[in-house]
Amino acid sequence: MRLTRKLDKLGRIVIPKNIRREMGIEANDKLMLDYKNGVVIISIHEDCICDRCGRATLSKYKFCPDCGKKIVR
Numbered sequence: 077m078r079l080t081r082k083l084d085k086l087g088r089i090v091i092p093k094n095i096r097r098e099m100g101i102e103a104n105d106k107l108m109l110d111y112k113n114g115v116v117i118i119s120i121h122e123d124c125i126c127d128r129c130g131r132a133t134l135s136k137y138k139f140c141p142d143c144g145k146k147i148v149r
């Protein structure tokens with residue numbers, strides 16, 4: 077997927093809703109930015125990755141809400 081976004085005056089960009097949903101991220105989630113050879117990669121911070129599915133979860137939990145529910149059953 078390739079998208080074009082304009083940087084605002086404060087250096088911010090918006091991650092489109094469909095990508096946020098796909099990643100399982102929402103406001104205040106911790107992300108990592110890696111920059112190499114002119115490319116910026118935005119990923120879920122390693123402290124906040126669900127051990128089962130790789131989607132975002134709060135750093136105090138091992139699993140995202142969906143996987144946590146599956147385990148309880």
Ligand SMILES: [Zn+2]
Nearest residue numbers: 126129140143
């Ligand atoms: Zn999960």
